[in-house]
Amino acid sequence: MYEAYYHFTGNPFQLSPDPRFLYSSKGHGRAMAYLIYGAHQGEGFIVITGEIGAGKTTLARALTNRLKSQNVVLAQVVSTRLEADDLVRMVAAAFGLPHQGSKAALLEELEKFLLSCHKQGKRALLLVDEAQNLPIGAVEELRMLSNFQYEDKSLLQSFLLGQPEFRRTLQRPEMEQLLQRVIAACHLGPMDRAETGAYIAHRLRTVGWAGDPSIDDDALAAIFHHTGGIPRRINILCNRLLLLGYMDEKHALAGNDVAAVIEDMKQEFAPITSPADRIGKGTEG
Numbered sequence: 001m002y003e004a005y006y007h008f009t010g011n012p013f014q015l016s017p018d019p020r021f022l023y024s025s026k027g028h029g030r031a032m033a034y035l036i037y038g039a040h041q042g043e044g045f046i047v048i049t050g051e052i053g054a055g056k057t058t059l060a061r062a063l064t065n066r067l068k069s070q071n072v073v074l075a076q077v078v079s080t081r082l083e084a085d086d087l088v089r090m091v092a093a094a095f096g097l098p099h100q101g102s103k104a105a106l107l108e109e110l111e112k113f114l115l116s117c118h119k120q121g122k123r124a125l126l127l128v129d130e131a132q133n134l135p136i137g138a139v140e141e142l143r144m145l146s147n148f149q150y151e152d153k154s155l156l157q158s159f160l161l162g163q164p165e166f167r168r169t170l171q172r173p174e175m176e177q178l179l180q181r182v183i184a185a186c187h188l189g190p191m192d193r194a195e196t197g198a199y200i201a202h203r204l205r206t207v208g209w210a211g212d213p214s215i216d217d218d219a220l221a222a223i224f225h226h227t228g229g230i231p232r233r234i235n236i237l238c239n240r241l242l243l244l245g246y247m248d249e250k251h252a253l254a255g256n257d258v259a260a261v262i263e264d265m266k267q268e269f270a271p272i273t274s275p276a277d278r279i280g281k282g283t284e285g
Contacts, residue, residue, distance in 0.1 A: 002246035008207040013235040013242070017055075019062035023202045023231075025195045028059060031186040035063050035159075038184030042123055043154035044146065045181050047170070048161045050188030053232025056161045059188070060127060063159075071122045079130040084137040091126060091145065114148050114155035124156050131162035136174060143178040190229035196220065199231065200238060213245050218255030226262055240265065 003011055012021075022028065031048065038046040050056045064074050075094035082090060085103050092099040092106050097113055099106060117124045128134070128142070148155040160166070164187070170179050191199060197220045201209075219241070227233035240261045245253055 002242045003207070005246045006209070006212055006242070008204075008209065010207045011239075012203040012207045012209065013239040015232065015235055017058040017061050019058060019065050021203050021206055022055070022058050022062045023195075023199045025191045025199065027189050027191070028055060031059055031188055032063065034184045034186045035059070036066070039063065039067060039125075039157070041157075041183050043157055044183040045142075045178065046157070046159045047166070047182055047185040048159065048188065049164055049167050049186075051190070051230060052163060053230045054188040054190070055231045056188060057129060058231075060129075060159060060161055064125070064127065067125070071120075072125050073117050073122050074125045074127060076127040076129065079128060079133040079138075081133045081135065082138050083135060084141040087134070087138045087141050088145075094126070095124070110145070111148050111155075115150055118150050118153060118155055126156060126158045127161070128158060129161045131160040132164075132166040132169065133162075134169075136169070136172070139169065139175065139178060143181065146181060191231070192229060193221070193224045196224040196227070196229050196234060199234065203235075203238075212251050213242070214252045215241075216252070216254050219253050219258045222255045222258035222262075226258070237261065237265075 002008075014021075024032065035046055035048070038044070048056050048060060064072070067074075073095070075091065077087070077090045077094050079087075088103055088106050088110075089099040092110055095110070095113055097106075097109050114124050126142075126145075131139075134142075142158055142160070145156055146154065146158060167187070169175065170182070200215065200220065200223070223234060223237055223241075227237055237258070241253060241258060244250070244257060244261055244264075250257070
């Protein structure tokens with residue numbers, strides 16, 4: 001809707017992760033540097049944590065895009081409280097392998113596959129998203145998978161993405177062996193006020209924005225205050241702000257426009273009263 005009105009080439013604030021929109025804030029730039037370092041080591045675990053909507057998945061996808069030209073075979077698993085055996089099946093399926101049969105058979109197939117990748121000069125990379133949902137046994141199974149080696153070379157490298165509570169999981173005494181194999185880790189915090197404005201401008205420019213609509217400083221301050229500098233929250237609010245601009249035919253957006261959108265969003269999730277309740281209140285009045 002508003003994309004055509006403002007002559008954009010796409011939705012600048014889509015919620016699905018897209019590496020094109022990655023903005024290198026101080027935190028994201030530092031995280032990417034650590035991840036590139038870790039990825040070039042070709043072994044062990046790389047851990048990315050952050051609040052919900054902080055940009056973990058977008059960061060990881062940007063990294064994997066950079067690695068595609070380096071003969072990397074990537075498998076992705078999104079954790080939904082998988083137990084250890086189920087996790088092994090999911091990993092096998094993610095690599096395109098048969099995932100029926102016993103756990104022993106699955107592990108044998110995985111080892112053959114990883115060895116084949118190595119002999120072809122390819123690196124196998126496993127990306128586990130929502131890692132905070134994994135029970136201890138499943139995390140331990142990931143460590144066991146990292147034991148696959150050929151001579152002195154590790155056959156599998158794993159990226160673990162999760163919310164802050166995953167860091168607490170890794171600090172448990174029984175996680176000591178896995179923790180010793182973490183070669184790079186980073187935590188994505190919120191952006192500051194200046195970065196929030198730069199992030200919004202970056203996403204807009206990615207879809208061809210040339211200043212229409214304009215967004216004044218009061219609007220940017222209100223967006224930062226309401227979202228706390230969390231990328232996904234910014235995307236949701238800015239999407240609605242641009243929709244308001246389209247519906248009201250505005251080419252300049254100010255702080256009062258942001259306030260109006262925030263109020264609308266609050267009302268949308270307010271408790272719904274039944275007709276009987278409303279009649280009762282009217283009668284009492």
